[in-house]
């Protein structure tokens with residue numbers, strides 16, 4: 001079996017981390033398969049994938065194509081006109097890119113082209129050589145983005161199967177594309193050797209420039225700076241905790257993707273922290289490359305997405321580190337946990353409910369311990385790379401004629 005993977009970025013957000021774990025799982029289960037990755041920008045993913053023994057080629061997007069995104073483009077006519085004008089401006093460089101990609105794919109002639117991001121779904125489907133099957137791996141809800149949804153619906157017939165990172169994302173795609181194409185929900189995996197209770201712990205106070213406080217209970221939100229990751233919800237919930245509770249909050253992560261308009265800025269978040277008088281209780285660590293060491297340094301991991309979360313890799317990673325998690329219960333994220341058993345849950349954007357969960361856990365070390373043990377059990381049963389590789393293997397075998 002030969003597979004070429006296409007990623008629109010070499011940065012390591014959730015979709016790329018999931019891709020890396022899939023490649024690691026496939027390398028292990030099928031050492032003889034030919035795997036190869038093409039990325040549209042350089043970044044840490046490149047070295048991590050090469051370290052698995054999978055060759056990587058960087059085929060950079062023209063900058064206008066890298067920046068193009070329909071995040072937040074709603075029904076307002078002005079937004080739509082501006083967006084369409086930007087699309088038009090991108091058309092010529094995008095066609096040049098498509099030509100280059102087509103050349104590379106024709107030379108490789110893989111059995112499967114596995115695409116991992118909206119732009120690559122379309123480019124992969126357009127550049128597909130005769131005889132290669134295209135498989136779209138969805139990590140986000142297409143149905144919430146009208147332009148994307150229309151394009152995917154229009155070109156879905158060019159792909160052989162769709163993989164979605166949760167049942168919720170699979171259902172959304174069924175609404176977009178109908179039943180003509182097989183859509184398989186496959187949960188992501190986590191590297192359980194890296195995300196485990198044992199290992200180094202990051203010094204979160206030093207990273208965020210806060211005075212050291214060995215006794216504080218550390219609660220953190222680990223996320224990219226996408227607007228819907230709920231940073232403001234988290235900060236406001238921290239502000240509701242009684243000042244007598246020895247708690248510190250950490251915002252771990254930073255803006256990652258280039259798509260314009262999609263990221264919250266650190267200045268906005270700092271201004272919110274200042275307006276709530278939380279400067280000495282909330283730290284900003286910036287992006288921490290070894291997020292497992294940051295999670296291990298926390299007592300509680302918060303997931304606060306205000307929109308339905310397609311999967312929520314951070315939830316799975318935190319569980320694998322044996323952390324009590326408070327998760328926002330919507331979308332795929334709601335499939336991963338059982339509230340009260342292996343995590344706690346709150347409704348997306350419900351500041352008071354999130355504060356209540358954090359306070360309950362802060363007061364109850366026994367509950368933290370119980371959730372931690374159950375989370376570890378769940379992770380070792382459901383988030384292994386072997387399971388993910390096995391599920392994908394049957395899908396590849398189904399789309400490639402024997």
Ligand code: GLC
Pocket residue numbers: 013014015016018139140165188309310311312313314
């Ligand atoms: C995207 C989704 C996130 C998921 C990740 C990996 O980043 O937004 O929910 O965990 O992909 O599938």
